[in-house]
Amino acid sequence: MKNYFIERPRFPVHDFRRRFRMRRELFESILNAVVNHDHYFARRLDATGRQGLSPHQKLTSVFRILANRCSADSTDEYCRLAESTTIENLKRFCKAIEGIYGATYLRKPNREDLKRLIRKADKIGFPGMIGKFRYKVNGNRYELGYYLTDGIFVKSFSHPDSAKKKLFSQRQESYRKDVERAFGILQARWAIVRGAA
Template sequence: MKDYFIERPRYSSHDFQRRFQIRRELFESILNAVVRHHHYFARKIDVVGRQSLSPHKKLTSVFQMLANGCSADSTDEYCRLTENTAIENLKRFCKAIEAIYGATYLRKPNHKDLKQLLRKAEKRGFPGMIGSLACMHWEWKNYPTAWAGQFKGRHNKPTIVLEAVAFYDT
């Protein structure tokens, strides 16, 4: 909490964005939406009277795994969460995001959307384009060794290429 989420945090907003690949304001917006959507992320008091993990801590572990590709057990060093808790956070977070934003952002474009996308693309000098393809090489740590030669990246480590089509507003 002292690193990023108090009035005068230890690290700047720039450091937050660099570390988690997301602006802090957007992180807070997603955090609030997820807490409203699912009681799992809300802070509760257990039977003994202790407070449960904070929503900030749960989402910080999720974003560390998603933004940096780190393993669930590596979140223990920074967030002090067990591997099982980190995995549970990630699974519930993904389900919550799909439920909250799926209807808006994870649907196929309709006729009106396509017209708007084509109009925007034409204004930007790309007539006929409805989206941009983005590719990212992600290091594959636990790859089958028999496949090692097929997936060599530029640093001689096995990688997988992740592809996504993005529209101008997503």
């Protein structure tokens, strides 16, 4: 608590952001949402009548695993949590995040989302980023949405021989760089994205 969470913490704001990969205000906002969603994270009395683990301890262990891709037992010295408690924290945290933010951020895009994404792609010069694919198999009609993303991006023309192909290549490469840059930032901030912990 003295390191980061009191009014005048031992370490400055930029250290908090480096360690947790987010601002302290965002950490506190997530902590409050998680505690209100699942009282497992609230501080309770243990079997001997003493104060149990704080919500800050529990979430600190979770964010250390997610941000630094460390093992559950490596948080015991700093957070004073057993490996099994840290794993339980992580599982409960993931379920809480899904329950709190799932309807907003972890859902399939609706028509308004698609329209917004199409407008954004059109605005930067890459129309058709999202589309529909219709086909028929064994008498059944299918209509599937698709995104042009890394791995299935249409390849640029290696030697564009017309103004239209040159423009397509330029815009496509620009958009692809944006996608790769965004994913690179995500990987740099959250080690868990680079591979399982």
